[in-house]
Amino acid sequence: MGGAHGHAVGVDFGTSTSLVATRAGRRPVEIAPLGRTTRWFPSLAGYRGETLLVGEDADALPSDQVIRSIKRAITDNQETVSLPGPGGLQTVSADDVMIALLAEIGERAARAGEPLTADREFRLGCPAMWDGPQRQRLLDLAAKAGLPVDDSALVDEPIAAGIAWVTHRFLAHGERPEGRLLVFDMGGGTLDIAVLDVVGGAHPEISVLTALGTAYAGDALDHAIARDLLEGLGARGVDLEALRHPELLRALVLRAARDAKVSLSRLPEHRIVLPSRQIGHMPVLTYSREQLEEAFREQMDNAEQLVWAALRAAQLTERGSRSPSELRAMGPAELSGDIDYVLLAGGMSRIPYVERRIGALFPNAQVFDNAGVQPDEAIVAGLADTASYERLNLHRPGFDFVVEWEEGGQVRQEILYAAYTPFYEPWQVLTGQSNLGYERRDRAFPGPQQGIGRLRVRATSGEPLGLKFDGQVMDGLRLNFGHKMIFKLYCDGRILIQHGSGSRIQMRVDRWPVIRGRDHAQLVLRSAEESAPTPPTPWYMEKEWAPPIR
Template sequence: MIVGIDLGTTNSLISVWENGAARLIPNQLGDVLTPSCVSVDEDGTILVGRAARDRLQTHPAQSAAAFKRHMGSDKKITLGKRAFRAEELSALILRALKEDAEAALGQPVTEAIITVPAYFSDAQRKATRAAGQLAGLKVDRLLNEPTAAALAYGIHLRDSESRFLVFDLGGGTFDVSVLDLFENVMEVRASAGDNFLGGEDFVTALVDRFFEHNKLNKNYRENAHFMQRLGAQVELAKRELSTSPRALIRVTEGSDNFSMELDEPTFETLCAPLLARLRHPVERALRDANLVGAQLDNIVLAGGATRMPVVRRMVARMFGRFPACDINPDEVVALGAAVQAGLKSKDAALDEVVMTDVSPYSLGVEIAMHYESGGHSSGHFDPVIERNTVVPVSRVKTYSPIHDQQSVIEINVYQGEARMVADNIKLGTLSVPVPPGTRDDRSVEVRFTYDVNGLLQVEASARKGAESAVLIIEGNPGMMSPQEIKERLASLSQLKIHPRDRIEMRTLLARGERLYQQLRGSVRDQLSVEMTRFEGNLETQDKRIIDAAAKRFVEVLDYVEHQHAGNPFGDADL
């Protein structure tokens, strides 16, 4: 069974192509969105999803979110007494999704199509594959998120030729791709993006404004509990502005009560620098595709952050028309992954479609430039594969040593668009031995091969002489080696994962703990009584009692959240 997975910064989803259609698979709570959050409970048990998201506010030192941004790096995220890599935390999300799918489908899930931002680097893509491996999945293909969104819109089924742009703004990343459809061929003309621009950055802009408005000092920024609560309230206000003209942000800390009213014009002004950053990749993609906005047949929105009216207005102003948003932007990428899974399994309900993609960035090596007057200048970038070259692709260039006496040529591999390598991203280094002789006799051929999954291999070999070497970059700085993956897999298998059949109850308790910390007065005391009563019912292990208690507890939590979340000092009875 092949499934499609949207491994997102904020939320993740799993889908399947079934009975001639893409279908999202709900998690154990009945939601198709699983928050990309992980938390370690007091007894060392791992919690994933909504329960972990609620614990971000109550137990920030034991909880983590938005770790997708650290994929492909060696950054460690500490939860309690244990440190995790981003790949490991992502693997825990993938494992939970896999279990949900197996429960819904009644059969093992072994293979997956996982979507990644089009602008993900080679290191980030390999880290995503590693996360899938750690979760017990064979990652059949990595599919770029804008391409997945295009598939979900069924553009590949249209009879007429079509040219469109996918604007994909998620929680932590931004991608834009220009695509052409003709005669059952979906061709990506150009891609661009920003791996550090997403909905989280709009939240950060509002948090900064909240600090200025309330004249808060840096001690509050160092208070993890306060920052998590503030971030949650800002996120709620940001979403409220999608349907209301204004929203109120209110947070308490001890006896202090801080608030800030927000309206759409103020929000747009605060986010102006971020909106400007969104324009640059769009302009670059159109420029690389040799197109102007008027030549596009449609603009497709993907990613939950495109719900923000400020973003939709900006897109409408850029193109002089309203974008297409027929499908829920939170779900469109996962649905597209399911279409790709159906294509992979050659489902009869899908016509064969040829998809071409591009390298979203230039890949090359560091070289030295010789001066006409003698001497040389090092640190220059020489692209071997230019950005937006159709993939798969293999390109070769020949390089010579700087000095006649050199016995080894070091080839530093970079990704980026800057003229100097200092401003690009280093991917790795190859050391190639060269035979004796003059500089011109000892040239080295360097071959870059970039596949449809966005994975890069670099080979280098001496052209002359008895001795030659062929080296392949299999990892990047910060990447796990095969041995490390094996060790981490063994370590993860020893973790206690909260039982799937009890996660609903643990999620209710986590929600109660979050609300308890937000409240004061008699409402807080009464909520404590209700939580203790519910915990007592859980101890009975009687399903009939537990189900009835859970139903009542949900009603209590809904009442508290709707009636008192904005007024933590309320004293009305439950």
């Protein structure tokens, strides 16, 4: 499984395009040629009659019949998408479309000589903002498509991009970067930001301080440009509603907006010529880079606010972290001062305006848009890394905390904390709360009102995990039920458990480890009052997910 001499394969199932990459040991990463004329595969689908087409075949359909950005169905928790049909709009299963796309990715990877099989470490990217059910949905779809996934396969996309950068700096330049890295990953469907503590080298140590995102990225800019183009057509005398097929014109304009966005990354102006064969003669428009930046301005203003939110969130994960009121008082200069490096990833990072705006926020940091591959390939390159996941630590648990008790002679379980659930909502940093974290108390605490139970830890696949608390190995922590139950996870790794009697246990984890689905082990905790962590046993340090000794 992975390791410095292993073989890993990564799949970036993107909103607009998808990629597959492999790496063997410390050799350079290889991007598999998935497209017919490109390394990437278009994440497009559509129906011709009853036949579901994907990729380039779907792109050849009339523009208003193409299913684009289907991955957003997971982000938006949608089960179906709509398409024009002979009798009007028809709904199709979003899951069926994604399964077909993922299966085609697997088939094309095999034809390219890189079969997606279980004999290599397999990783699949996902947005940082996704919760546990959204992540599980993608895993289930990938399994139905024949991909060799397990519950440890998913990696947050901005974290993967950061790993690609850390590895590239060492392999290509012999550098051992040490400090704080901010990853700004703007793709088609989401904007994801991660803040990582890194110590580079042959065996890098990476701790995630925060990773968050928003469903507001490249697609939003496409629609903003399309609105400008429709206004331009209206100013030239085109009455959209008087047309025989207004939806077709809207679809063609949206496609032209995407082309303009790409072209204006290189050129100052772009001419828009709509296909007259489909909708009749339309005026030729010219769209400039200045117009694009104006259309993009509000979105980038919001992106900057997400950057500051990520930096405040990173502060919360530190030992002795500042209170929300202190974080609110921190200005941009103080927040940005902790960042040593900035990595721009995702297809939207090709737009010069992005680098100009984000680079200006960090005048004292080194800004990179190169992780050894193109910005839109950074995620898949990181997913295929063979070494940097050995000592990766997260900022929140990737496993469930459950309450277990006996009732009527049967064992019952209820989830107390679901894997990947955010500890707090971003807006809560702006409130007067003093201790942010995830909390269940009183009536919201599952289980009976009296009796004995256990707090247990389990993988997202349902398999139980062990615990080691202050050197004692156990399969769960004893709970004395009552009316005053409290469970709280703090951002800095503290855990509070209050029994029904009012007595408390306070524990700490230095960083949440990545629990490997195929090799479950223990979650190591210690009393919060201890001044130094209990040294891990040699057995513990042999595990791939073992955190670095600090």
